[in-house]
Each structure stands twice: as C-alpha cells, then as structure tokens.
Amino acid sequence: MSEPGKDEFSYEVKVSHVSANPFTVRISADAADLKRLSRQWGVPEVQSFEAELVLGRWKRDGVRVKGHVSSAIVQECVVTLDPVKQQIEEDLEAVFLPENSRLAQRMVDGNGEMFLDPDGPDLPELFNGDSIDVGAVAAEFAALSIDAYPRKEGLEYTDRIESDPISDKKPSPFAVLQGLKRDESSG
Numbered sequence: 458m459s460e461p462g463k464d465e466f467s468y469e470v471k472v473s474h475v476s477a478n479p480f481t482v483r484i485s486a487d488a489a490d491l492k493r494l495s496r497q498w499g500v501p502e503v504q505s506f507e508a509e510l511v512l513g514r515w516k517r518d519g520v521r522v523k524g525h526v527s528s529a530i531v532q533e534c535v536v537t538l539d540p541v542k543q544q545i546e547e548d549l550e551a552v553f554l555p556e557n558s559r560l561a562q563r564m565v566d567g568n569g570e571m572f573l574d575p576d577g578p579d580l581p582e583l584f585n586g587d588s589i590d591v592g593a594v595a596a597e598f599a600a601l602s603i604d605a606y607p608r609k610e611g612l613e614y615t616d617r618i619e620s621d622p623i624s625d626k627k628p629s630p631f632a633v634l635q636g637l638k639r640d641e642s643s644g
Contacts (some may be wrong), residue, residue, distance in 0.1 A: 466494050468592025470512060472555075472584070475520050479513030484592055494528075498600050501540070502531040508595035510549075519554045519581060526595045534609040541607040549598040552581040553589050 468484050486494060486506035494503040510524035528545040582594075 464493070465497050466490055466506075466592050466596045467590050468595075469588040469590050472520055472553075472587050472589060475512050475514060477514050479511045481524075482508075482510045482512060482591060484508040484510070484595060494596060495530075497596065498530070498603060500530050500532050500603065504529040504531065504542075506596070506599070508592075510591055510595065512591070515552050515554075518558050519552055520589060521550070521552050522589070522591055522594060523550045524595075525549070526599045528599045530603065532604070532607040534612070535606045536612055537609055539609050541609055543604055543607060545599050545602045547598050547602045549595065551594050553584050554581040556583045556585050 466486070468482075470482060484507060486503070491503045491506060494506055495501065506526075506528045508524060508526040510522050513521050515521040526545070526547050526549060530543050530545065531540050532543060533539070534541045
C-alpha cells in the first residue's frame with residue numbers, strides 16, 4: 458500500500474480513474490503500515506487501521522472523497538503509564554482540485570485577505586499531477602481523533618487536592634499594605 462522508504466502512510470488513487478460514477482476504495486493497513494502509522498502518530502502501537510472511502514467527481518475537475526476511517530491504537534496512560542486502548546471511528550469528507558484549476562483560487566476580500574466561513578465547508582485541497590493520496594487523508598482524520606491525554610479507565614485521583622473557592626480567599630492587597638504600615642510604625 459505504501460511506497461517503500463516513505464515515512465508516512467500513503468495510498469494513492471489516480472484521478473483519471475475517478476468518473477462521475479462514484480466508486481469505493483477500501484484500505485486495510487498491513488503490519489508495516491501499522492508500524493509506520495505508529496511512528497507517524499507518536500503512539501506505542503497501532504493495532505488496526507481501515508478506511509472505506511467513496512470517490513467521485515466534484516464540479517468539473519475536482520474529486521470528492523467521503524467515507525469512514527476506523528483504527529485501534531494503544532497509548533500510555535498519562536498518570537500510570539499503563540497501556541490504554543482507544544478505538545477511533547471518524548467520518549471524513551474532503552474535496553481536491555488540481556493546482557491550476559480556477560476553482561482553486563481562494564476567495565479574497567478587498568484588502569487581499571482570505572475569507573473563511575467558520576460554519577462553511579473546508580477549502581478544497583490542491584493536488585499536483587494525476588493522483589491523490591487518500592491514505593494520507595484518512596490517516597490525518599484519524600490522527601485528529603487521538604486522545605492527547607489518555608487515562609486508564611476507572612482511574613481516580615485520590616492524591617489530588619481540591620480547591621475550595623470559599624476557604625481559598627486570597628488576602629486583599631489593601632490588607633497586605635495595612636500590615637506593612639503597622640510594621641513601619643512599630644519600627
């Protein structure tokens with residue numbers, strides 16, 4: 458699936474094979490790909506990685522990729538360093554345009570700034586040549602779902618100290634100054 462010697466997970470699809478009739482691509486990582494993903498994501502182990510993607514034409518020269526990615530990973534608990542399993546289930550959707558497409562021009566306002574609608578669709582990705590790396594897209598969507606602070610299930614923090622806002626009142630800065638004033642008058 459991946460090119461030998463390449464450090465990141467990859468699964469390329471020829472754009473010329475994408476027609477108006479959408480087709481499905483199924484990706485299942487082998488042992489070498491799982492090790493590659495483990496290094497790429499910085500996790501101790503990736504146990505499985507699968508994606509089912511539907512590719513079809515978008516507008517005239519673009520490609521829409523829509524699908525679902527599943528992955529099982531093992532990380533270290535941030536408290537105990539014990540292994541913690543995480544199941545990733547993520548839907549994805551992306552649009553790709555060739556670099557030279559007029560649709561690829563970003564919407565710019567009068568000040569030359571790019572306009573982005575936070576509630577609107579993501580801007581299309583650009584590709585060069587005749588292939589799109591749908592494996593990298595699937596891996597990126599899965600990576601965004603990795604828990605940054607994994608904790609072992611059922612773990613309780615018995616050694617932590619809870620702060621109580623009522624009893625933890627800070628002294629008034631004026632009370633500190635008044636204490637300094639008393640020290641000066643006694644000295």
